[in-house]
Amino acid sequence: MSENISRRDFLKLATVGAATTAVLTGCGPASRYIKREPYMEMPEYTYNGLSTYYATTCRECAAGCGLIVRTMQGRAIKVEGNSNNPVNLGKTCARGQATLHGLYNPDRVQGPLKRTRGTPFDLRTNVSVTWDEAVQVVADAINNNNPSEVAFLLGMAPDHLFDLVSDLANAIGAPAPIRYGALSMFEARATLIKASENLFGTAALPFFDIANSDLVLSFGANFLETWLSPVAYTRGFAKMRRGNPKRRGHFIQFESRISQTAAKADEWIPIRPGTESLVAAAIGRLVAEAKGGAVSEVFANVDLNEVLSSADIKLETLEHVAEMVGEAESAIVIPGGSALGLSNGLQTAETILTLNALADNFGKPGGVYLSPFLPNQDTYHRPASAQEMAEFIEKMKSGDVKVLFVHGVNPLFELPESLGFADALGSVQEVISFAVFPDETALASDYIFPDHHGLESWGYQRVATGTEQSVLSGAQPVVSPNYDTRATADVLLAASQALPFKDEMEFLQSKFASLVGQADDSFSAPEINTFTAYFQQHGGWWKKSSELVSPSATDTLGRNFAVEQAEFAGEGEFFFLPFVSPTLGEAGANKPWLQELPDPTTTVMWNTWVEMNPETAHELHIENDDVVKIISEAGEVEAPVYLYPAIRPDTIAMPFGQGHTAYGRYAAGRGANPAKLLGQHFNEAGDLAFAGMRVRIEKIEGKKQMLSRLESRIGVYNEGLEEH
């Protein structure tokens, strides 16, 4: 009978079958039965079905934003900003939101391991050890070596571990710990601090009060993306635009491509890379001339015509900007990022700060301040510059480092390959990593003794900049550890005995002691235990009123120094501009939410691209998604091209953040790392001249790689129209 069953009969039979199935399985309560695992011991303050909220501090970057984490039955389920914390006032960036993907990442290191260096992260090659053995290994490493041959390499967060390791190194006579992070390299933090020291006599981070400014000029500072304290500056920016009903602040960005920050600007001025100091000086000269009186020598020495030709800028543009600066009530000029990552970066930073002096905004609302220190803070411990890292690598190579402890940083990925960290590791007898994830550096270590994830940890982070008052953001565990991990502070305290603390909490309280009873603080506690309780409840400790320091600049305008164009290393027809991916940052590639988040300017996801101007691409017969090889003096990488009209034709740009060879399933083997192209060239402050490279490109014939992107391909240069 099956030879000619009609469509209608078939549908009837299928309907009867489906209905029967539905009745049998779907409608009864059995379909809803699930297992529930109640607490073994329920915390007193927990109610079933109601969330518990904890205040803690974000550890995705070093800015120290306060978080409120919603937990349900002991599981962290949502991250939001802490609206009381002065850094972010309730806001978070995407990376903060995605911190849960770190907590629940399936590729976390789940217990202490002994490894063979360089082998893949694999159950067959990892040898589990107990924590007692791990503590013994650390103790032997510290005690059986000459203290001068023990080195600690830490990330930019958390600060409490840096303080503990500093005290420990001091106690055993080891060199002070070194901190490093790719973000500090790409924001040229050392340069900014050096310029501040040269001008104001204090090695502190300047604070740019854009919130109260009515004209912001930014030379390469990506303050809406990753620069210094992006959430705080984004908040300031919003206030600059909309905070005052009588005016809307004007924002001009000088940068060779439209970054996410430049995309928010009223005017984008793509000057030729390397001429930032010249342009700043030329603006200074025009402003000073318009004001009348003496023009300071720094500005007077600039030849306007030379600036126009070398910077590829029109005189009208310069005059227009100078006029705006002259007329603005409180103009502010921000140096940062790619403008300082050049051979003349320090000079650029000083020229730009001098331009602020001309705008007479030091220590005034809408102007330049210095970020305040905490009452118990002596100085700003800035992360190492790339040059200092190069010196450290030389020390490793010479065999003067027998034991290297690594925490919170992934130098094999974050440092330019040309610095030779990988080779230098070979000269270190024992490498002990405290990594949470199996990143490149952890895989090149002899041991991984995993720290808790940031959401499982105690600690604090000093807020380096971004707020008016001094802030100590506090971290506390919002969930109990998911795996057999242990706080690195506890491991070090148990291993060395050189410090008089029983555990991490005792150490933290010793640091809190000087804050108890301070005037004008966010909460008042009579003694240390109450202080600690409030500290957890509030998510930190801070002063209530502004403590910004006015820079004590003497005769800034009278200083004279040569303002010249930057020198570029290598050969090739293109300026090369690596920038930190605004969505991934330096360590976000293992979080699927961040990978899936389209890049704000190109909408590309899950990959690395090369931004190239369509005109240039047309001349070179390159189309979207064509794979090209970028060759610098230091190395070469391959990546598909994204035709980006918002970049100078003589520049190509690449995001930093992908190109991992390890770091878990979501990150490994995806995209390319532009740090491979960066050579060993530093500016006077020791920062890497990362934007000072020239590169050439070679098209790889016949090789295409489709970039996944949110935007339609139709409508962008009418691509693909013929097919639709």
Add this chain to the structure above:
Amino acid sequence: MIRNFFEWVMGPMGRIAVLITALSLFSLTAFGIYQTQQPPDQPIEFTHKLHVGLGIQCLYCHPGALRGPSPGLPTQTKCWGCHQQMEKTFDPNFPELSEKLVGYIERNEPIPWVPVAQVPDFVHFTHRPHIAAGLNCENCHGDMTQVEIAENPQVLNMGWCLNCHRERAANDPEKLVKLTDCGTCHY
């Protein structure tokens, strides 16, 4: 083809075949429905009858009903608080206690209970207002002194909810709107 089929069905063999098919379909369906109505297996054959019969208040083990949306399942420390003092707990004649309960305690594992009174995810049921309105547990969950292993007391569907809501609204139109508005439970 279909006509041939109907001719065969009208014949004597056909009628018997139809009867057998119908009967087996009916019993299969009945069995299926019966299966879906069975209470699930629990990790421990906990008897409500005994515990409630001993005079333990519902809210002693399910205190969340008074305060929030979910009554909660007791933590094993709550079980252990009483049971560790009882000889019966360690008596091998009661394997549910001496093996299962003691096992969970010794292994420090949560007991994976299966709640039986469930509403679908699109219903935001919360216990507190029901208790606050003066309802007792047994109004919805039945008399637990008669129930051994937890089972679903009745079909928790919308008609059943609304019947009670309408009844309690009596003739107060404002209350009726509040208690029958879609957004009261589906939001």
